[in-house]
Amino acid sequence: MTPTSSSTSPLSEFALIDRFFAHATREGEHVTLGIGDDCALLRPPAGEQLAISTDMLVEGRHFFADVDPRALGHKTLAVNLSDLAAMGARPLGFTLAIALPDSQPAWLSPFAEGLAALADRYACPLVGGDTTRGPRNLCVTIFGSVPGAQALRRDAAQPGDDIWVSGTLGDARLALGAIRGEWTLSDGDLALARRALDWPEPQVTLGLALRGVARAALDVSDGLLGDLGHILERSSMSARVNVDDVPRSALLAAQTPAIQRMCALAGGDDYQLCFCAGSAQRPRIEAIGNELGIRVTRIGTIALPDARRTRLHLHDKTGASVAADFKSFDHFQ
Template sequence: MPTPVISEFSLINQFFTNATQLRKHVALGIGDDCALLQLTDDEQLAISTDMLVEGQHFFPDVDPHALGHKTLAVNLSDIAAMGARPLGFTLALSLPDSNPSWLQPFSEGLSALANNYSCPLIGGDTTRGPRNLCITIFGAVPEKYALRRDAAKAGDDIWISGKLGDARLALGCLRGEWPLDPAALAQTRRALEWPEPRISLGLALRGIAHAAIDISDGLLDSLQHILEQSGLALRINVDAIPRSTWLSTQPLPIQRQCTLTGGDDYEICFCAPPSQRLQIKKISENLNLSATRIGKMTLCDTDHPSIVLHDRAFNIIEIDFKCFDHFSNEY
């Protein structure tokens, strides 16, 4: 009889919620980009942990300099989505060997990004085994400015920073799912291997956005978390989702697969009231980072799906693709 398989988040809910009974100093536990611990009456400590596993999150032959960058970037992205300021991180490494020719560029990529965001390495652990890179990162955020997923409100605009889908486009090419010419692969592979955490955007959205999430496992997956935590529904114009020239030349099914369920984008999806549109435009201009309005949060209607997708002509779109799940083979 085959071993039963449950999803990543079902696993967490079924087996680990008993260990998450909140105490007075825990302002937010499992279920968001970061946990929040109360430091003072008005400031909270944001904490997030992520693992990158060889063969699951990165190819064995990836440039170790790029891997060092990405290992920290994906954690900084969680801090950004909470509107927090980075404080420091710990690093736990499982490595098959202690080869300096791999460790030197890896550490350089890691250190360069840490220095860019004043986020020092403050401890960790090492062991021998399959290559597994685990970071726990710490940040600080004033309690009233934390961009929690459960704070979205009906009527909020849904925004996306940057462009989506290039990382998944490159991954599909590298896995032989579709062809790309060398120039397109070089550009999109950079999106896959060198994501840029949106720390400055997260800080600028304090007091502007109600809720935010980083897009790690696909836009639809991220939106599902927001609506579940906030108790709302939403509508998305799939044609409004920003994408690169490289992705825009692909067949429409590939475009929609990459932008809606692709993952590894590490852009910020955030919800803000319509009254903040002008302010968000100014933030976008100041940061030289595009921000695109793609939909709206709505009240739940039991007669309709929680997520409604439509094109620019408001024709309803049915999407067959699945977002990434660590315990599914369907991605």
């Protein structure tokens, strides 16, 4: 692409990839050609489909400039692994395109370590990339594989399906609110909440276990109610959700009811799975949860849309209606 003049750093593009990302790169069963050619070459498992997702992270918007780079490396890959998890796909590899104001070895080294540690854990190697100079921006594209008929699509929810959520929701938003000064937390509580914000764990193993068990699924990244809304819209369904059943941590449960609801229902950055499954699957799903040590909670039921086409009907544990006026996050709203 068009070169504009600049010359400040002794570290070349190729050396940068070699030096910092070599340990996230390897050729193997599915990667027949890695970094260093015009393209990487991947051999997907025969008969399976390729699941692809891309996410762009911008400094000041998706992460703070002073975030721990090791945590950012982890999270950059985690949010993409979470998209594979939500599809029931097995990770195959990923590309990383990165813009930095300069070559920043002191920042890149821990960033690459955080990224590589998670890549190793899910056998998901870095297969290609691009490095350039510019305002800090990270773009990961990830590839997984899934038998086509078992993919957990958003458009597959059926009337009568249970709605499930993994883990607990809202701690990341609780941390963000404290950082922003919307509310206060003790140092210990903030450190606890901040772990959820900075080190989300993608639910890859759960997604794989739910193949053939759940019908529809997605990952909760922009807030439960907004994300569930995508399933309802794509499946042309409505849902009844008991907001008091939405799982929250002991830390969040100790906050005011208003903070609890805002964080758990519309918080964002949770990276848990929300999935729909027939009621006959309840014992199987509870067994999966026990086996994996992952909390799974039923929070509501899918139904055909009513005459007024209201998608989401919220109520509390007393059965009283709750207004669905929580906004999920939209980058251009």
